[in-house]
């Protein structure tokens with residue numbers, strides 16, 4: 001096992017009714033800016049609960065943070081937060097609202113050009129941030145990462161600061177009942193691929209991390225389809241929500257090699273062709289596993305046996321069957337696994353490669369050996 005430095009200060013408030021406890025976790029006297037997306041919180045009762053819980057604070061609201069939050073939208077929120085002298089940001093939504101709110105929190109406390117924060121300048125100050133999660137997927141509710149899109153530059157820009165871990169995250173599974181099937185599928189696929197990015201690499205003598213990852217994968221496989229079939233099953237939603245948080249709160253990746261090539265190639269597909277984040281993962285991951293089957297052979301075999309129960313046949317047959325089972329699972333969650341399903345053909349690939357080159361993505365994966373030629377082969381397999 002490798003050395004690691006694990007830090008996660010986010011308080012998790014899990015379960016039905018927890019929104020009512022908001023006032024216990026936001027410092028008295030704070031001027032709260034509530035950030036949200038397109039308006040689902042007004043239809044599913046979440047806003048009512050938040051408004052009631054915050055009745056003792058001065059509250060302002062910034063809505064309209066879109067999926068794959070846009071830099072220009074977030075700058076407007078920063079201007080509002082400054083004008084309102086906000087001292088606490090409460091993000092109410094999915095990964096996009098939370099990521100966007102992390103940027104707002106950092107940019108409000110930054111005296112330079114806000115874009116610097118997306119180009120490697122790490123936030124050294126930030127407004128405190130909390131969140132009410134409404135979509136189980138990204139883990140953003142309990143990590144210090146964010147991704148902001150810049151439409152004009154066709155870029156998705158990741159950033160990180162330990163100051164951007166939410167102070168608390170309210171995880172009430174009932175808030176997810178109103179998700180449309182597309183977002184249920186996306187959420188399960190996202191959490192599944194986050195887990196695989198930290199598991200399906202090469203053996204590193206970390207059996208606890210392996211079994212932790214396998215536990216998350218098995219739970220997602222069991223519970224994911226149930227959420228599609230019965231969207232208001234509280235326990236199913238609760239288990240999925242807790243899986244998604246743990247898939248990217250930092251603990252799973254401790255002491256093990258990590259891949260993340262699927263995400264980095266996927267980001268370019270979103271920036272160029274506007275696929276949902278998880279749609280890109282479902283397309284790239286099976287193709288990447290097929291392309292990298294030799295480098296990942298030992299862990300693919302372990303994955304085949306322990307996660308999919310595949311023991312019959314030659315090792316190669318088991319690996320093939322595991323990749324096939326992964327793809328079939330994504331499809332069962334309603335998420336397509338081919339570029340062609342999104343109307344993209346081979347003509348789309350050169351621009352993805354050009355973007356990877358522009359962004360310096362020339363040595364990806366756990367061995368840093370996925371060069372542009374390998375990325376091209378992965379994309380061709382994904383057609």
Ligand SMILES: NC(=O)c1ccc[n+]([C@@H]2O[C@H](COP(=O)([O-])OP(=O)(O)OC[C@H]3O[C@@H](n4cnc5c(N)ncnc54)[C@H](O)[C@@H]3O)[C@@H](O)[C@H]2O)c1
Pocket residue numbers: 037038039040044066067068069093094095096097099134135136137138139140143145146147175176177178179180183186187190248277
């Ligand atoms: N910070 C991280 O660690 C991390 C990790 C992975 C992905 N991301 C980023 O997060 C973003 C994706 O976030 P996401 O998958 O959570 O989706 P999202 O936040 O983009 O939301 C998707 C859609 O679902 C709607 N929605 C959210 N909650 C709802 C509810 N309860 N009922 C009805 N509709 C609801 C939103 O309004 C939006 O239209 C991408 O930009 C991705 O790159 C961040």
